[in-house]
Amino acid sequence: MKALLLLLSLIVGVMPAMAGEVSVAVAANFTNAMHELAPLFEKATGHTLKVSFGSTGKLYAQIENSAPFEVFLAADTKRPEKAEAAGLAVPGSRFTYASGKLAMWSAKPGAWRDAEAWLKQAAFAHLAIANPKTAPYGLAAQQVMRHLGLWDVAQPKLVQGDSIAQTFQFVATGNAEAGFVAASQVKAWKGGGMVWEVPQAYYPPIEQQAVLLTKGADDAAARAFLDFLQSDAARAVIRSFGYGVSE
Incomplete structure (x- = not known):
């Protein structure tokens, strides 16, 4: 025993x-x-x-x-x-x-017909991105905006999140009409909306x-x-x- x-x-x-x-x-x-x-x-x-x-x-x-x-x-x-x-x-x-893959997403259905034209027309009050200095997806978003020649002109309308998670929340809650987020976040989202998968040629x-x-x-x-x-x-x-x- x-x-x-x-x-x-x-x-x-x-x-x-x-x-x-x-x-x-x-x-x-x-x-x-x-x-x-x-x-x-x-x-x-x-x-x-x-x-x-x-x-x-x-x-x-x-x-x-x-x-x-x-x-x-x-x-x-x-x-x-x-x-x-x-x-x-x-x-x-x-x-x-x-x-990873970058996407521009809006929680609002029908937010745009042509995503690039919508961006170039600045047809938004607020566009969310993650901080390019600390978040790689934010850096990718900055590179896309530079590629489209919009980075400087869009500054007054940009809203920066500390992370890509906060950036996604800005869009999900309607505090920004759209934002550059990770495509994986959109895939997991169950609430619909509009998504533009950014061409890989626009960012490294x-x-x-x-x-x-x-x-x-x-x-x-x-x-x-x-x-x-x-x-x-x-x-x-x-x-x-x-x-x-x-x-």
Whole structure:
């Protein structure tokens, strides 16, 4: 009996050590996909996720200031590269987990007939974009407006969100007639409206990279999450939200 009790105590003592919690910093555009991926990862591995969403630039600033993140899912390649160069991430752990697409969206059906003509006519009181300095999708929106020759003239009517999530909310709540958002956000939206998928030629590719941060270098759960993110199951979910995924 004593032997059995000892065995049970050992099992109980080992089980919590086998499962871990991963602290992940995630770019705001990936919110909906992450909400679907998290339970799949937790069910498959027994590990749990602690997720913080925000603009890529602001999350990186937190990482620079010793935020306790173990994995970083950025909306660009620039910040993961910087993290590696600064010794904040594990060299060689970077990979592209999704390729983002930019869209102009309005919650109002019939907001325009021709999206480009609507933009050029400035037929709006407010147009929402994410902050180009901190949000890669905001930078892409700026590049589109420059491509169309509208960036300078549109300034008085632009409303900037701190992240692409806040930008989407500006449009969803009617505080802006339309806005440049992630196509994945529109795909997850159930309320209808108008969407213009911006031609890829109008802005550079939005390659979104993941990287293992040094705080998670020796964490099996953190490495397990990055492995999961590259699995067929995870890639299918990512693809279902409209992202490009390398084969």
